[in-house]
Amino acid sequence: MSDHAIGIDVGGTGIKGALVDVITGELLSERFKYSTPPDATPEDVVDAIRKIIADVGTAGDNLPLGVCVPSVVRHGVTKSAANISDVWIDFPAEEFLEKALGRNIVIVNDADAAGVAEAHYGVAKDVPGLVIVTTLGTGIGSAFVFDGELVPNSELGHLELDGADVETTTSRLAAERDQLDFPAWAIRLQRFYSHVVRIFSPDLIVVGGGVSKQAEKFLPLIDIDTPILPATLRNNAGILGVAYLAATTRD
Numbered sequence: 001m002s003d004h005a006i007g008i009d010v011g012g013t014g015i016k017g018a019l020v021d022v023i024t025g026e027l028l029s030e031r032f033k034y035s036t037p038p039d040a041t042p043e044d045v046v047d048a049i050r051k052i053i054a055d056v057g058t059a060g061d062n063l064p065l066g067v068c069v070p071s072v073v074r075h076g077v078t079k080s081a082a083n084i085s086d087v088w089i090d091f092p093a094e095e096f097l098e099k100a101l102g103r104n105i106v107i108v109n110d111a112d113a114a115g116v117a118e119a120h121y122g123v124a125k126d127v128p129g130l131v132i133v134t135t136l137g138t139g140i141g142s143a144f145v146f147d148g149e150l151v152p153n154s155e156l157g158h159l160e161l162d163g164a165d166v167e168t169t170t171s172r173l174a175a176e177r178d179q180l181d182f183p184a185w186a187i188r189l190q191r192f193y194s195h196v197v198r199i200f201s202p203d204l205i206v207v208g209g210g211v212s213k214q215a216e217k218f219l220p221l222i223d224i225d226t227p228i229l230p231a232t233l234r235n236n237a238g239i240l241g242v243a244y245l246a247a248t249t250r251d
Contacts, residue, residue, distance in 0.1 A: 115143020
């Protein structure tokens with residue numbers, strides 16, 4: 001295992017990355033960021049990753065590289081695309097990126113990377129058993145981490161509740177669309193999290209996404225038989241989590 005790695009987080013609006021100390025979870029460089037092009041093709045993403053690697057400089061030479069993307073990733077193939085080009089659907093992303101960058105990479109879903117980060121460096125550090133991390137934003141992302149190990153591609157936002165994918169009614173975007181205040185939104189969140197607890201019996205639920213900065217306005221309104229806490233790593237979570245996975249994954 002390497003003590004250092006580069007983590008790259010590909011998002012719908014920005015592609016950001018940094019050099020990471022995977023032992024402490026600290027950034028060893030500035031967090032470099034480039035705007036995501038309107039139609040983020042694999043070529044666009046490679047260009048941004050090259051810039052970030054150059055920004056990191058020689059300190060990043062020969063270090064593990066991890067990339068997280070808004071897609072289900074199965075055996076290096078991206079199976080879906082959220083806020084990036086549809087070219088990513090059923091695309092051999094790992095193979096493409098490795099060939100383009102001339103180095104081995106680890107590629108995972110962005111919510112999974114955030115979950116790993118919270119489990120190793122954040123609010124879920126040293127919590128045994130099943131930790132479920134959810135991200136509330138345009139949709140609902142999720143990550144399952146059991147005793148520190150990632151169980152990938154959980155996609156809880158696509159659980160069907162009341163005849164629809166839960167993220168279509170319960171994401172932060174849905175709450176804003178329906179002009180819900182926090183108490184009204186919490187009623188929908190209660191239904192979702194109660195369902196998650198009933199099915200999976202987690203030891204801890206972590207709530208991330210930008211709205212977690214306002215957790216005191218809605219989390220106390222959710223009554224479930226499982227501790228539920230706001231995420232702590234926020235914008236750095238994807239970078240930290242995928243860097244950890246890159247450093248600890250053996251080819």
